[in-house]
Amino acid sequence: MFEYAPAPESRDVVDIQPSYGLFIDGEFADGTGKSFKTINPASEEVLAEVATASEEDVDRAVQAARKAFGTWSAMPGSERAKYLFRIARIIQERSRELAVLESLDNGKPIRESRDVDLPLVAAHFFYYAGWADKLGYAGYGADPRPLGVAGQVIPWNFPLLMLAWKIAPALACGNTVVLKPAETTPLTALLFAEICRQADLPPGVVNIVTGAGETGAALVNHPDVNKVAFTGSTEVGRQIARSVAGSGKKVTLELGGKAANIVFEDAALDQAVEGIVNGIFFNQGHVCCAGSRLLVQESIATELLDSLKRRLGTLRLGDPLDKNTDIGAINSAAQLAKIRELSDAGELEGADRWSPACSLPDKGFWFPPTIFTGVAQSHRIAREEVFGPVLSVLTFRTPDEAVEKANNTPFGLSAGVWTEKGSRILWMASKLRAGVVWSNTFNRFDPTSPFGGYKESGYGREGGRHGLEAYLDV
Amino acid sequence: MSKTERPSRARAAEHPGGRDQSRDSARLAVRKTYKLYIGGAFPRSESGRSYVVTSSKGDFLANASKASRKDARDAVTAARKAFGGWSGATPYNRGQVLYRVAEMLESRRAQFAAELSETGTKKAGEVVDAAVDRLVWYAGWADKIAAVTGSTNPVAGPYFNVSSPEPTGVVAVVAPDEPLLGLVSVIAPVIVTGNTCVVIASERAPLPSITLAEVLATSDLPAGVVNVLTGSVKEIAPWLAAHMDVNALDLTGVGDENLAIACEEAAAENLKRVFRPGKTDWSADPGTRRLTAFLETKTVWHPTGA
Numbered sequence: 108m109f110e111y112a113p114a115p116e117s118r119d120v121v122d123i124q125p126s127y128g129l130f131i132d133g134e135f136a137d138g139t140g141k142s143f144k145t146i147n148p149a150s151e152e153v154l155a156e157v158a159t160a161s162e163e164d165v166d167r168a169v170q171a172a173r174k175a176f177g178t179w180s181a182m183p184g185s186e187r188a189k190y191l192f193r194i195a196r197i198i199q200e201r202s203r204e205l206a207v208l209e210s211l212d213n214g215k216p217i218r219e220s221r222d223v224d225l226p227l228v229a230a231h232f233f234y235y236a237g238w239a240d241k242l243g244y245a246g247y248g249a250d251p252r253p254l255g256v257a258g259q260v261i262p263w264n265f266p267l268l269m270l271a272w273k274i275a276p277a278l279a280c281g282n283t284v285v286l287k288p289a290e291t292t293p294l295t296a297l298l299f300a301e302i303c304r305q306a307d308l309p310p311g312v313v314n315i316v317t318g319a320g321e322t323g324a325a326l327v328n329h330p331d332v333n334k335v336a337f338t339g340s341t342e343v344g345r346q347i348a349r350s351v352a353g354s355g356k357k358v359t360l361e362l363g364g365k366a367a368n369i370v371f372e373d374a375a376l377d378q379a380v381e382g383i384v385n386g387i388f389f390n391q392g393h394v395c396c397a398g399s400r401l402l403v404q405e406s407i408a409t410e411l412l413d414s415l416k417r418r419l420g421t422l423r424l425g426d427p428l429d430k431n432t433d434i435g436a437i438n439s440a441a442q443l444a445k446i447r448e449l450s451d452a453g454e455l456e457g458a459d460r461w462s463p464a465c466s467l468p469d470k471g472f473w474f475p476p477t478i479f480t481g482v483a484q485s486h487r488i489a490r491e492e493v494f495g496p497v498l499s500v501l502t503f504r505t506p507d508e509a510v511e512k513a514n515n516t517p518f519g520l521s522a523g524v525w526t527e528k529g530s531r532i533l534w535m536a537s538k539l540r541a542g543v544v545w546s547n548t549f550n551r552f553d554p555t556s557p558f559g560g561y562k563e564s565g566y567g568r569e570g571g572r573h574g575l576e577a578y579l580d581v
Numbered sequence: 582m583s584k585t586e587r588p589s590r591a592r593a594a595e596h597p598g599g600r601d602q603s604r605d606s607a608r609l610a611v612r613k614t615y616k617l618y619i620g621g622a623f624p625r626s627e628s629g630r631s632y633v634v635t636s637s638k639g640d641f642l643a644n645a646s647k648a649s650r651k652d653a654r655d656a657v658t659a660a661r662k663a664f665g666g667w668s669g670a671t672p673y674n675r676g677q678v679l680y681r682v683a684e685m686l687e688s689r690r691a692q693f694a695a696e697l698s699e700t701g702t703k704k705a706g707e708v709v710d711a712a713v714d715r716l717v718w719y720a721g722w723a724d725k726i727a728a729v730t731g732s733t734n735p736v737a738g739p740y741f742n743v744s745s746p747e748p749t750g751v752v753a754v755v756a757p758d759e760p761l762l763g764l765v766s767v768i769a770p771v772i773v774t775g776n777t778c779v780v781i782a783s784e785r786a787p788l789p790s791i792t793l794a795e796v797l798a799t800s801d802l803p804a805g806v807v808n809v810l811t812g813s814v815k816e817i818a819p820w821l822a823a824h825m826d827v828n829a830l831d832l833t834g835v836g837d838e839n840l841a842i843a844c845e846e847a848a849a850e851n852l853k854r855v856f857r858p859g860k861t862d863w864s865a866d867p868g869t870r871r872l873t874a875f876l877e878t879k880t881v882w883h884p885t886g887a
Contacts (some may be wrong), residue, residue: 230737341852344852346849348845348848348849349845349849352842352845352846352848352849353841353842353845360852362852536879541879542878542880543881544880544881545881545882546881546882546883547883548882548884551736551740553736553737553742555736555737555742556734556744556882557734557878558880561749561877562750562828562851562852563851563852565852566854571734571744573732573744573878
C-alpha cells in the first residue's frame with residue numbers, strides 16, 4: 108500500500124475571533140446568557156468563546172425578524188432573488204475559508220467540506236434564489252403567501268449545509284428567520300451572518316442566535332414564531348411536536364434514520380462496496396440518512412464482507428485539514444461516548460466487532476471505522492441510530508425478506524438498493540418505506556431534489572419545489 | 582328519483598331506523614340495528630355498550646353502538662392489514678372503486694335524504710347530491726395526483742431522479758358533525774391516494790355514517806380500507822391519537838380545543854402527521870390540501886450511463 112505524505116490545508120485563510128456575539132437585526136450583539144466555548148474536536152483546542160442567547164435575546168431576535176418581515180415579504184420576488192444570488196456568489200467567493208472553518212469546528216475532512224458541503228451550500232442558494240420571483244408557478248396557487256417568522260434549529264453534522272437548506276427556501280418565499288446553529292458548531296453560521304452583511308441583506312431578515320437546547324426551546328416556543336423547522340434527533344423532534352401542539356405553527360421535522368443498504372447477489376460488487384463505505388463512513392457516519400444497516404444477500408455475504416474489510420483497510424483517519432483524510436474526528440466527547448456505548452452494547456448482545464488496524468490520534472475525539480457482523484434485528488445496533496462510523500451487517504435470502512427487514516424500523520428516511528436488475532430496483536423502490544431511495548448509489552444530494560422522511564424520521568420535505576411548501580401558507 | 586322532498590311519513594317509512602310506524606299502520610316496521618364497521622364486517626361494540634341517538638326534534642331514532650378502546654384497536658389492525666393491498670392497487674383501480682361508491686350512494690339517495698332530515702339537515706336531497714359529486718370528484722384524482730405533486734428533478738449530475746407521492750399509511754379521522762357531505766369529504770381524499778383509515782363518525786348524528794358503511798361494503802372497497810366507529814369522540818380519539826400503528830391524524834371534527842391539543846400531543850409520540858384545518862365550508866371547492874396532507878414524497882435516484 109502507498110504511504111501518503113501529509114497534505115494539510117492552511118488554516119491561515121480563516122480569521123477566527125476570540126469571541127462571538129449573537130447576530131440580531133443586522134448587528135452583532137452580546138448575549139445575556141452564559142457564554143460557552145467551541146472547540147476543534149480533532150485537537151480539543153478552544154477555537155472561540157460564543158454567546159448564549161437567553162429567552163430575552165431570542166425574543167429580541169424574533170422581534171427583529173417580525174419587523175423585517177413587513178418589508179421583506181412585500182419586496183418584489185425579483186429583488187429578494189437578487190439578494191439570494193448575491194449570497195450564493197459570496198459563498199462561492201469565500202468557499203475555501205468557509206470549508207476550512209467548517210472542518211475546524213466540526214471535525215469533518217476538508218475533502219468533504221470543500222468538495223461536498225460548500226458546493227451544495229452555494230447550489231441551494233442559487234436554486235431557491237430562482238424560485239423567489241416564480242412562486243406563482245410552484246403549484247401552490249397564483250400568489251402563495253409566506254408564513255412570517257421562521258424559527259429554525261439545525262444540527263452539528265452539516266452546519267452550513269443545514270443552514271442553507273433552512274434559510275434559502277425561507278427567504279425565497281418571503282419569510283424572515285431566526286436560526287439557531289448547534290452548540291458545538293456555531294462558527295460557520297456566524298461567518299454566514301457576516302456574509303449577509305456583505306450582501307447588504309436588510310437587517311432582521313436573518314438573525315442567528317447561538318446556544319444549546321434551552322435557546323432552541325425558547326425559539327421554538329416563542330409565540331410570535333409562525334413556522335418551526337428542525338433537523339436533529341427524533342427525541343428532540345418529538346418534544347418539539349409536543350410543545351407546539353395547539354399553537355397552529357407550521358412544523359417540519361427532519362429527524363433520525365436507520366437506513367438499510369441492500370445488496371443483491373447480482374450487484375456490481377466493487378461499486379456496492381464504494382457505496383457502502385460512502386453510505387456509512389462519509390462524515391464519520393454523522394449523517395441522518397447514513398446506510399447504517401447493510402442487508403446483504405446471503406449467497407455473497409462472505410465475498411462482499413472480505414472486499415469491504417479490504418477497502419476499510421485503505422481508509423485514512425486523522426487530521427481533518429489533511430486533504431488525504433477520509434475519516435475525521437467525532438464531533439464531540441458526548442457523541443463519542445454515545446457511539447462507544449452503542450458499540451459496547453453490540454458486543455454484549457453477541458454481535459462480532461471488527462475494525463481495520465488503525466491508530467487514533469492522542470488528542471481529540473476519534474472512533475475507528477467499525478463493522479458488526481452476526482447482527483440480529485433485535486440488537487440495539489440494528490435498531491438505534493448510532494450516528495457514527497459503525498455498520499451493522501445483516502443477511503437476507505429473498506427480495507421479500509429484504510423488504511421486510513429494511514422496513515422493520517420506526518424510521519423511514521432513506522434506503523439503498525444495489526442490483527443490476529432494473530425491474531427489481533423499481534419493485535424495491537416502491538416497497539421501501541423511506542423518503543429517499545438510492546439505487547446503485549448512495550448519499551447523493553441536490554437542491555432540486557426533495558429530501559425527507561416517512562414515519563418517525565419526521566415530516567415535510569426540503570429541497571425542490573416540495574421544499575417551498577414548508578414556507579408558504581398552503 | 583325526484584329531487585323534491587317527500588312527505589315525512591313516506592320518508593320515515595323508507596327509513597328502517599326511523600320512527601316507529603306501528604301507531605298508524607297495521608304493520609310493525611323492522612328497525613335496523615346500527616353497528617360498527619370494522620374490517621368489512623358489522624360487529625357490535627365488544628364492550629356491549631350503546632347510546633341513544635335522537636332526531637333533531639328529540640325523538641328516539643336508534644341505539645347506536647358505543648365503540649370502545651378495543652374496537653378502535655381492532656379497527657387499526659384491520660386498516661393496517663388492508664393497507665398493503667389498497668396502497669398497492671393501481672390508481673385506476675382505486676378511482677374505479679371510488680366512483681362505484683358514488684354510484685351506490687346515488688342509488689340510495691332517498692334513504693340518505695330521509696336519514697339526513699332526521700338529523701336536522703336542510704335540503705337533505707341536495708346534500709346527498711353534493712356528497713355523490715364530491716366522491717366523483719375525488720375518484721378522478723386517483724390517477725392524477727402523482728402527476729400534479731410529483732416531479733422529475735434535474736440534479737447536477739448523471740442521475741435519473743424522480744419524486745412521487747405515496748400514501749402515509751393508516752389515518753385516524755375524526756369526522757365533522759356534517760353527517761354525510763362532511764363525512765365523504767374527509768374519507769375520500771384519504772383513501773383515494775391509497776391510505777386506509779379509521780373514522781370516528783359524528784357523535785351527534787352517527788346513523789348516516791353507518792348507512793354509508795353499508796354503501797362502502799357493497800362498493801368493491803376492500804375490507805378494512807375504511808373502518809367506521811360510532812360513540813364518544815372524547816373517549817376514542819385519544820386512543821387513536823396515541824396508537825403507535827397510526828401514521829396520521831385528521832382532527833377536522835374535533836371541536837373541543839383541549840381535546841384537540843391532547844390529541845396533537847399524543848400524536849407527537851410516534852410523529853404522526855396531524856391535519857387540523859379549522860372551520861371548513863363543505864360546499865366549497867376542497868382543493869388538494871386534504872389529498873396532500875396524507876401523502877409522503879419519495880425520491881428515487883439512479884445513475885445514468887450506458
